[in-house]
Amino acid sequence: MADLRETPDRVEEPWGQRTPYGPGERWPVRVDVHLADGLAESDVDRWVQSASILHSNGDAMDIAVKDGRIAGVRGRAVDRVNRGRLDPKDLYGWQANNSPDRLTRPLVRRGGRLVETDWDTAMGAVVARSRELLDGPGGWGRFGFYTSGQLFLEEYYTLAVIGKAGLGTPHMDGNTRLCTATSAAALKASFGTDGQPGSYTDVDHCDAVALWGHNVAATQSVLWTRMLDRRRGPNPPAMLAVDPRTTPVAREADVHLAPRGGTNLALMNGLLHLIIHNGWYDERWVAAHTVGFDELARVVDGYPPRRVARICDLEAADLERAAELLGRSERLLSTVLQGFYQSNQATAAACQVNNLHLLRRMLGRPGAGLYQMNGQPTAQNTRETGADGDLPGMRNWDNPAHVRELAALWNVDEMTIPHWSPPTHAMQIWRYAEQGSVKLLWVSATNPAVSLPDLARVRRILAKDDLFVVVQDLFRTETAELADVVLPAATWGEKTGTFTNADRTVHLSEKAVDPPGEARADLDIFLDYARRMDLRDRDGRPLIRWRDAEGAFEAWKECSAGRPCDYTGLTYDKLRGGSGVQWPCTPDAPEGTERLYTDGVFHTDPDYCETYGQDLATGAEHTAEQYRARQPAGRAFLHAADYRPSPEVPDEEYPLLLTTGRSLYQFHTRTKTGRAPELNAAAPEPWAEIHPEDAGPAGIADGDLVEVASRRGAVRVRAVVGGIRRGTVFIPFHYGYFDVDPAKRVPAGPTS
Template identity: 30%
Template structure:
């Protein structure tokens, strides 16, 4: 339903696993006000740039509005009947394992639960896996090996209470900004708190770090195995905790023998003094939290790295107490909720074990299911290989975009092209995956759907609807239940709403539990719809008469003997490079975009910070290969190639290149970076190795570069390199091409999707320098402008973008558009640094030269950094760089 204008709804952010509370209020003009919920215990009112811009992503343009079969509009009954018929036929002819679901951490727990129940308990296969396999599977596997369950022991408050916070493979400032803000605020109050960052790149998170260990890729396992040995030799071991609550310590220690500081330094590429400094900090500070994320998990060694970290916390007894513990922070809003209901191919609902016959029997009795999967299904990478070789005949993809996000992405696209039957449920009408669907189903999106999500600290919160779903969009749980009913399972899938599903989910978690399993929310097993509607955030376990926030301080693990297990990690660093592919590719996220940009790509504000895919490389590598700043780089592996903008930066390690994972064929020419990544996975978790890939790169020989703006989405497919982004008033476009260009006026006319016949062109040409600038007007309105050069185009992009929304009645105004810069009275603001307030780098630098010599002073003068705070590290860098210039003036 759509709430009345002025009615505030408390809900939860749909981005990362922090799980921030949001207050959404529809306005009379149809827009929505977004603000942080000051009462939500995850964020206490804070929001990052993405959360703050949520209202800008809620439009119904580029939405799937009705079901389609083969590209034609269809009624829901026809589409659902076809899905049920084709899945039933495949099962009848080829068996239950011939079908699969590939689901997503963007689903709500209720959606996840129904999908898992249908696949594992009624179809009888475990071929359901999730894109959370790509971000959190190694953490899950490490937890299960050590704790006997997929349990995160700590809570967010521990980051604020710790005396030492170790960030491993986590760019917290950009990927979990609200947690970064909480940590930064705590450190400001207690300067004696120490922060160590372990990351090959000097990311923006390093701004907060007292020590940055620029470790070699995949060196984390060696570093923490060496730390275990150091702790034992330094008498920093909690012998009582080890004896009472653990097994396997001797074996884990034996596996680390020989890893003295010198050997660790050699293996990790770190100076021995830095290794020793980190080890001393860890040994001396009892209140220590180790936060780890994709840099640890997305590795062929990911599970061992997780257990190497956990081993150090078990050995010191630093777990489950205030300010202590290993802490996995999840990438998606409901990665943990999916894990709770068995969304992974090797797990059962309610954290029960698929390999445990008693657990399978319990779930089957509870569901009254006809057949129960009795062995693990295909994990994500395996699943799409099975699609390719014909073992999977029918596939349903829900709320995710595997053609861009899975490794060996071109092979994934080819597999979907050849699959006999593909169903895609989504909100977006144009994705790289959707083009391969035989049936597309329109799903309700954030703000329209109703259910629960679980964040990284085991906190379950409500996502509530405050908008009417557009067109014929329907919730995912409803779609799955309707197909289940048509497959003959009506009684088990006759849910009236998400409250019914949550009630069943809670009841299953408590069924025959009695404290033997970690996940138990039996307190809510009888919840009524009215109470579900008003349910406040809570943490699990949530049993009657029991309140628990942290776990394992006094043991009580979920192994058969209730003891934690040390895992004997055989540390090694995976070498991937050779003479043909001598560089290391690292993939990851940027601050203001999310996944494959189906949501954030709709926001002009979020695209202003980084508007195109880039490759961040060290100056020495750029010089060696003749790559200049802002030129185009060709990055290649045995699996594929991409073209990205060069970002030359000393923050990057020599011999490596970083490329973000967000850009797709919808937004650029050749930017799908996961096409370069091999389908190599961790042998325990099945998580792909997305962070350590052998590549080579070279300068793309561009005959010319271009920058354009257009009032309507421009055509750019004919160029070797193009990258498209929304801006206020239209679109912005970066270009490069290897062949000479046509007449600039003709190029601009062809790029504009539609235009009136009375276009007026104003142009400037300098043939000798190869510089061309042309703008097209209709009346007083700018419809498009194009700037060409033999080198990367130097115009004020911020100024040019602004002109799409301005009237241009005077000749002087039009000439300024062609010039690509404002007059002397309007200085160029520079590249956007603060997305919240649209403040540019030049503005910050000018304020710094004028005496604003701190981030706080810049905030007072320009507001930059005063909302979400994600840009504060960048602001500090600009301020520090401006100080020598100011001193010299």
């Protein structure tokens, strides 16, 4: 088949033209292009290599530059991830870079108002407050850093070194905690360390695909395009979708399960019950390569189809159909996202998907793959580098040898590096700020005044007089409006760095244009802070010894050496011109590593693992002694857990369950996508999906303005009747408050 080129209206045709292919064949190339009005490819001054910053798929692209401005994008046909295809957000989102709303100068709060200033004044204010806190009572405990999944690897690593080796604070995390922290937790729990076992090329080989709470058609639409192309080719894979909504994925699937919200663990226990009961597992391999089968079998034995059907409000026959699809496949691919992660007993449910693949020996070979998917483009880097609170290089905070490695690498005292307790998770950082122990909160590349739960509380915290808030972003977001200092940042296309997608593919994004006004790369802001704070190692040398992105990358490589995320075989030159490369990439594996655990040996050795684990019911940390007693010896863990109802369930006062999710055309709080005309027009405001049997008795018709209220707040939106299971209401989470008049009231219960 000849390579295709498309310049489509991707709002109307979000997944573009089909390029069918069969099992074991290479996905055909299709190059997607979108340029500014009136501009032809031949008119472009130059093309600059990059990848997507608006989702976790890692779509590789070239940025079109015309007259010193970004003027469009073109998919990179050579790349292993997308083979030239681009998501609607990729095609149109670049326009936000050119928005007149961009921050171009620092802002400081004076007399209750944010006013423009120069960099010396802004950074001087941040450093003065930092030194005051560091020298005062509480010291390092006064600092909190809340970041995102949108910066570059080099920036995260620099931030991690500043926080952990310079200031010594454990209070570092990001919005990834509320997005895909479950991914990391489940991978660590089952396999010993973070890191996706599978490869996107597993789509090319599988004979069954299971999507667990993952509306991939909206969140990683190029990956969905790959799945659709396999489904339209010869010998297509069967498909299972688990989602309370009738999404495009659910409509495509051969089996669609729409369980009651908060019951995912019961569902998974029921499916594993059938897998074991029917003998659809590799008994000999499980005995040799896993720990915990007997306990798992005991627990899931209590979840026969009829009981699970009652808990989940499903038909027992549908459960059996789903189990047969899973149990009889020869090459099963699973992908998991927010529907499991942002729900009751999230880590336990995600671990059961891992259990399914371990029982069926569906790891480490083409088509037998697993993605505990990320939501954000650089969430994987947040976790690898330690900017989310973990120790860099996927090291174990509770392993003294791992702490000593970092202390030697950074040449600091071991006791400077926070390791006396688990890292502080995001919501606890906000609690500390609320209570007054965290006095400086630095927010970079995220908008918690819109994205966090219980927004009224979050905004009260940000507005506290005794909390010094630093916001580093592209625009005057809702969060920036509450800051004491706002630092204008450069973004994708305006700086150089690397980032890693959900199947461990590392891409290089080159600087294409200068940022507007006085905006600076996030890396330069962090380097400036470290210099002004005069952070030094134990020999009096500067703690941060690199000055640019490539220098930071080389420093990171040294930190990653010998760890699961080993980058030592990568260089900027290696990443230029061709495809992205999957880690681990080492001198022994110079082309990267497509799949993990091909030999059935997992990262569970006590001296190597990233965690000693937690109790799935209570969250209590296991000790090193408890972990060693299980004698994993390179075997994976099969974790068992009983289903427990959510802390809040619908009742007479609030009879419906509210669930949130994503739109194909928007990203996070719309900071970028809301400024792209095509994307904003495609999804300009939120909506509430309501089942007809819930809408009818309330007198709600399609398009009516309704108020959706919980015990914690309310929002007024237009109703969309249909497309969701009875008893559940769906609202996309991207939008802030909408100031419209109330009409009809639809009480909804807790968020799933």
